[in-house]
Amino acid sequence: GQNIDQPTEMTATEGAIVQINCTYQTSGFNGLFWYQQHAGEAPTFLSYNVLDGLEEKGRFSSFLSRSKGYSYLLLKELQMKDSASYLCAVRGGGSYIPTFGRGTSLIVHP
Amino acid sequence: EPEVTQTPSHQVTQMGQEVILRCVPISNHLYFYWYRQILGQKVEFLVSFYNNEISEKSEIFDDQFSVERPDGSNFTLKIRSTKLEDSAMYFCASSEALAWGFERGWYGKLFFGSGTQLSVL
Numbered sequence: 001g002q003n004i005d006q007p008t009e010m011t012a013t014e015g016a017i018v019q020i021n022c023t024y025q026t027s028g029f030n031g032l033f034w035y036q037q038h039a040g041e042a043p044t045f046l047s048y049n050v051l052d053g054l055e056e057k058g059r060f061s062s063f064l065s066r067s068k069g070y071s072y073l074l075l076k077e078l079q080m081k082d083s084a085s086y087l088c089a090v091r092g093g094g095s096y097i098p099t100f101g102r103g104t105s106l107i108v109h110p
Numbered sequence: 111e112p113e114v115t116q117t118p119s120h121q122v123t124q125m126g127q128e129v130i131l132r133c134v135p136i137s138n139h140l141y142f143y144w145y146r147q148i149l150g151q152k153v154e155f156l157v158s159f160y161n162n163e164i165s166e167k168s169e170i171f172d173d174q175f176s177v178e179r180p181d182g183s184n185f186t187l188k189i190r191s192t193k194l195e196d197s198a199m200y201f202c203a204s205s206e207a208l209a210w211g212f213e214r215g216w217y218g219k220l221f222f223g224s225g226t227q228l229s230v231l
Contacts, residue, residue: 033219043220103153
């Protein structure tokens with residue numbers, strides 16, 4: 001299976017930039033997803049990386065280094081509505097099913 | 111944007127009872143999934159379904175669980191005899207396709223429904 005590690009909680013200020021890290025261990029890596037989940041709601045897709053490098057999508061960017069088993073999600077110009085859990089999910093081990101990490105709870109304060 | 115719909119949003123049941131959770135995946139999607147999330151814990155995979163059969167399942171998905179696609183639109187999860195530890199939010203998801211090589215636009219992004227909160231008393 002996959003071993004996925006993320007910080008449990010982070011806090012940041014409105015308007016700032018925050019980086020949420022994810023490290024993983026898996027054989028046969030086949031993609032990494034970032035999802036956002038507001039309390040009591042379903043996860044919603046943010047980004048996907050399968051090749052090394054940075055993927056940018058508006059205020060959100062995601063980076064992957066396969067050799068280091070490392071990814072980060074970068075959130076710029078933070079807004080209060082960005083307060084949520086951010087889930088790193090990895091696909092590998094011969095399966096096409098993403099396995100989710102425990103998520104990072106981000107609290108944005110004024 | 112098309113969405114996955116789940117019913118009911120909340121289900122309360124007595125231990126030992128059977129429950130059926132219902133989902134309508136996005137219409138042109140081919141792969142269907144059930145995940146669950148116990149309060150405060152991570153999202154856990156239960157089962158995936160493709161071409162009218164289970165393609166993968168986790169250790170959680172034991173003989174008490176079953177899935178079915180009874181018609182062209184619905185996808186159901188049945189728990190035969192619920193236990194207290196089955197209390198969780200159950201998410202249905204669907205995807206258009208799985209990943210093949212590095213084709214960027216065809217990578218099996220999961221679309222989740224809003225979930226069914228199951229409480230077993």
